Amino acid sequence: MPTKRYILSFIFFLLISPVFSTEYNASFFGIKSNGTTLNTTSIQKAVNFISEQGGGTLKFYVGRYLTGTIVLKPNVTIHLEEGAVLVGSTNIYDYNIDTPNCALIYGKGVDNIAIKGKGVIDGQGREVAYHLMDQIHNGILADPLDYDRPRNRRPKAIYLRECSNVRIEGITIRNAADWVQTYDQCEDMVVDGITVDSKEFWNNDGIDIVDCKNFKLLNSFIDSADDAICLKSHDASKRCENVEIRNCVARSSANGIKFGTVSAGGYKNIRIINNKVYDTFRSAFTIATPDGGMVEDILVDSLHAYNTGNPLYLRIGARWNNGRQGTINQVVIQNMYVEVAAEKPDAGYSYEGPIEDNPRNISPSGIVGLEGQPIRNVTLRNLEFVYPGGGNPNYAYRGTTQEELAAIPEMADAYPEFSQFKELPAWGFYIRHVEGIIFDNVKLRAKANEYRPALVLDDVNGYDVSGLTVEEGTNKRKKQIFVQNSKK
């Protein structure tokens, strides 16, 4: 019976072949799930071994696996079964603090890697940061303590650089001491169905996608103390390209979805589709390019935001640009609905967004370029932004006379943030230094009366506001559009 023999040998081949995914249980390498044994060396041995065998999966079943930094190796998948928790050590010296981006899970230049399953990675970030802080105060580690917190050596939960063919699926990531997960110059990568729950320390960005190409972030829930979903560009010769963010929900005590702040190279062909943002202190969506980055071909479609501090902020600056000129060109924002909060929208976070740039009434959306460096070709289509209104001129005042508008500073080298100008002369949109902007079925609504108009355009060439409708409290005949130094 040759057929039977073929089948048998084929099965045998499957079993021994290292090319086919091979699974190893963590216990096989002496890894303990008791939550107290420090497993760093055992897990590292397992990863190295599996990689040397040609690749495979390291499986963690239910339990708590205490560990320091694990360095990923090619062709290895970490699989965290439901109930398995990789627990970050609270000892700062258990991390690779001598590398610039230390992390619990670290990978550089490795291909074909994955972290999957319904398990959890818990960075214990606050405790790690406190231990680091103690070591700094003891004089053992040197750190300048920006804002009275450690500038360097705070471990991320995951840091991958120059990796390709990467999948992060299903897992939950908790409580890093810094950015939760950073993917820097990675290619062909998919992050799908993950949960981020990290509100335990400063700079807890939910996910940072830095200079990545062909990247998809899908079906994920991200709740983080700093920006939730963040694209960055650290290298002037690189950029984020072909990035898709789809079906995600973001909550943040900073921005919901953000480009920047560091934007050296730029962003091209970014698709942000069908996402929700809520309880955010700053903007639901913002693009900041203060460091010379070129931003082009951006689509935001179907973004719904509730209880947010600000709907939208697009900004060119000149901060660390070294003479290069940042640009924003071809931005389409459509089918966006936003409700702006009257009170502090992120109340209840341990690390709430800072009360700053006061006095100011509720800030408008902003599209603000620089003099001679306009933001180009912005289409706003089917938008509805709802503001509380009620701005009080006795608290903070900015008028719309020529002098008052000219007195608004450029703030080119300032940290770009929707509130940076303090009080602005509009409640809905403040638009300055823009070339080509279309309002197509855009509705701005203020619930209470305002002393400011809905829209101020200053130094805008080529505008079409025929598709704008405004409602403001009981004011029916107020002049809502104020144009200076601009032409259609």
Next chain:
Amino acid sequence: MLIKPEAMKRIAYLSLFFLMGANVQANEYNASLFGCKSDGVTNNTSSIQYAIDFIANEGGGTLHFYVGRYLTGSFELKSNVTIELHEGAVLLASPNVYDYLDYSGSRALIYANGQSNIKIQGKGVIQGQVPLFTANMETLVSKGIMGRDSKQLLPDLIRMENSKQVSVDGIMLLNGLENVQSYVGCTQLTLSNQIIKSNVYESSTGIFLSSCSGVELRALYVDASGKALREVGKNEIRIQENCVTPNGKKL
């Protein structure tokens, strides 16, 4: 003892760093040096009080709070100590009534008596948690643990008595109880560049002055559910300029 040059160098750097880390300048102190946590949940009362006493013993200086939320109960200011709340720093008043000390019949988050040269400054915030606090208090009253006259023990955010050269500059004061800030028998008192918003408690006074002299009020915005400024006894207000309420009127 023989020490290798590299080791010497390391020791030199280390001690240099320690010096720099401990004191940026001779009398500047970061809150974290005393174990203060900006996480919004750690109660920092004893750390802050220890820091103030320590700085006062050293002859004075500044305690710096950077961005973050610092939960605390009552603490006392001492002569020659400045509290600097940098932009984004929030001193968050504990909602627990027992976290407030009784200072001869009055309570306050920040209290001083008989001190001189004391300052609270910066763009930071001092914030009460009125609904939480009053709910806690009502529970205690209904259980019979606190008397019904407990109302007079509602803490102010700031209360200073019999002190001189007092300055509260630039601070935002949010959600006080009966009095946001009160000054009794103080001389050379300057309140400037403050934003006061206190509308959660039903009748909250922005500034309470009693028997103070040499008072300067500059650039205050007072949005309070009670009186913006309440005076008892004889006060000498030397200057009042650019002080307004939400409807644009003077205090």
